[in-house]
Amino acid sequence: MYKLFDQSQFFRGSKWDFDIARANKTALEKYQSFYSAMELSGLPPYDLDRITTAIFYLRTMLIRHGMIGQDKTAVEIGCGTGNKSLSINDLFGRYIGIDLLKDQIHEANRRARSLRQENLFFVAENAVRVLNNPSAFGIPDEIDLLVLYAVIEHLTPTERADVLALADDVIGRGGHVLIMESPNRLLPFDSHTTEAHFFNWLPDRLAFEFAKTEAKRSEIVAEFDSWSGERSTEQLYRIGRGVSFHDLEQVFSSDLVDYSFPMHSFCCETLNMEPIQHQEINLLGYLSRNVPGKPNASFARAWIDTIIGGHGSETSDVRYLSPFWPLWLVHEEPPIFWQSPSKTLSSQSAQWEAEPNIEGASEIAFCFTGETAEIAIEIKDCTSDRFELVNLTKARPTRWHNSFSVAYKVDKPLTHIRVRCLSGSVQFNGAFVSVKSQRPTRRRPPAFRHSESR
Incomplete structure (x- = not known):
């Protein structure tokens, strides 16, 4: 259990x-x-x-x-x-x-x-x-x-x-x-602040005026007065x-x-x-x-x-494998920005396959949205696995969404990957491959002390 x-x-x-x-x-x-x-x-x-x-x-x-x-x-x-x-x-x-x-x-x-x-x-x-x-x-x-x-x-x-x-x-x-x-x-x-478009791209004064009418945290913004320079900047931040x-x-x-x-x-x-x-x-x-x-x-x-x-020390970069592999993204119309890129997989529909040929990968995370599907994942020379989304639901705290990610440790080049839906249906949102690399050794900077602004 x-x-x-x-x-x-x-x-x-x-x-x-x-x-x-x-x-x-x-x-x-x-x-x-x-x-x-x-x-x-x-x-x-x-x-x-x-x-x-x-x-x-x-x-x-x-x-x-x-x-x-x-x-x-x-x-x-x-x-x-x-x-x-x-x-x-x-x-x-x-x-x-x-x-x-x-x-x-x-x-x-x-x-x-x-x-x-x-x-x-x-x-x-x-x-x-x-x-x-x-x-x-x-x-x-x-x-x-x-x-x-x-x-x-x-x-x-x-x-x-x-x-x-x-x-x-x-x-x-x-x-x-x-x-x-x-x-x-x-x-x-x-x-975070306004739940509106382009707020973080606006210069401070314009963002200040915008926040007075658009900010979701109205209990704070309600106290804003007219722009007054430094004090207004502090309120905004x-x-x-x-x-x-x-x-x-x-x-x-x-x-x-x-x-x-x-x-x-x-x-x-x-x-x-x-x-x-x-x-x-x-x-x-x-x-x-x-x-x-x-x-x-x-x-x-x-x-x-x-x-x-x-x-x-090691650093991690990432490479995205689209659900529409090998294309980056395919859309019939512009996507809704907050939704996930997705492809429907079911026991009746086609599987997802990719041949990324990535060297130096350390792990790969697969993303899904759904509730009741059984999924099989095969990574050549690494793993063959299957799981049910309902078990993932039981294993983590309740969230406001039904999206899940599962990860596998890899130690060989990623040459062939296959994802199948064995029962039910699921939205496959793609996979993220972490690739380790070594950063140059930095010189240790001298100790220094800073101003006290807070």
């Missing part, structure tokens, strides 16, 4: 180099302790969903990319009341959350004490001030993981520069930086402005080609969190063709989810 938090339903086969059974066990324990306590306390559904997402998806990302360990220190900027912190703190020796809002830090500390989380503490302070003098706050100089979860988009340009300079410092000292759920300014539709790799390029001490991106936004976890969209595929294709050398796989989805490191 399948149960909640069964990652083996999504990471299929025996070649994965992380302990799936242990990942399931610790996630379920965290869910039964932290999530259950917050549910009993009356935490709103939105916050409970954020906790579930962190426990089921974020933990697996960190585990399988080697970010965890009892000898490691993690620091989260913009931790709020600790929803994310308390979902993953047991994966580290020490976990520190920082936020400016004292009432939220008070609540986070109260939760940590009530749950007896002794490796976790929170600081109500300016993050730049704390990390410029970490020993004064009981924080080690060497940070292994800096967590920026849904925070960069709410910072003003000056604050972004300060925080990303800290991130570059962490990377330069051998650590990694996690960026999660930051809205992508390169896409035409704003999913507080509700959220998009992020892209340009923010990093303006601050980081070296070109982005010198950094590693071991996790990209098209991995199995993020594909299960959010269905793939036409606009994301189109942006990935545009960046890959016109902006080579950039971390395109980390900055082509509606939400930016990535891990950044340095010092010659």
Whole structure:
């Protein structure tokens, strides 16, 4: 019988180099302790969903990319009341959350004490001030993981520069930086602030006026007055402005080609969190063709989810195999941007086959939308597998969509792939192949300290 938090339903086969059974066990324990306590306390559904997402998806990302360990220190900027912190703190020796809002830090500390989380503490302070003098706050100089979860988009340009300079410092000292759920300014539709087209492409003043009438977060925007320069800019960024790799390029001490991106936004976890969209595929294709050398796989989805490191470690790029292989995309009419590219597969219809001839692939994720189909996947010299979508439904937390992604570890060239629907019917949305490459070794930049804008 399948149960909640069964990652083996999504990471299929025996070649994965992380302990799936242990990942399931610790996630379920965290869910039964932290999530259950917050549910009993009356935490709103939105916050409970954020906790579930962190426990089921974020933990697996960190585990399988080697970010965890009892000898490691993690620091989260913009931790709020600790929803994310308390979902993953047991994966580290020490976990520190920082936020400016004292009432939220008070609540986070109260939760940590009530749950007896002794490796976790929170600081109500300016993050730049704390990390410029970490020993004064009981924080080690060497940070292994800096967590920026849904925070960069709410910072003003000056604050972004300060925080990303800290991130570059962490990377330069051998650590990694996690960026999660930051809205992508390169896409035409704003999913975060206004739910309208082109908001993130508008200059600040025009975006400010636009947000007053279009923003979905009306309780904040209702307080907007007329444009008044710096104060209005701050209001605009507080509700959220998009992020892209340009923010990093303006601050980081070296070109982005010198950094590693071991996790990209098209991995199995993020594909299960959010269905793939036409606009994301189109942006990935545009960046890959016109902006080579950039971390395109980390900055082509509606939400930016990535891990950044340095010092010659591996990076992951991605190649998309369309459901209309070998063509990139085929449409009789322009697609609806938020829908997934798809081809119907059923026991009566044709199968999907591809001969991509990709060398150096490390894993492949297949995307489907449906509820009751039985599917067979064959990867030459790698795997022959079959599964039922209903079992995937039972194995993960309830989501607002019925899109699924399953992944396979590969260690041979991808020469022939076949997908069949054995019973029922399913929409096949394509596959994403992760290709590992080695980034050049960076020189370690000198230690530096930054201004205190927050």
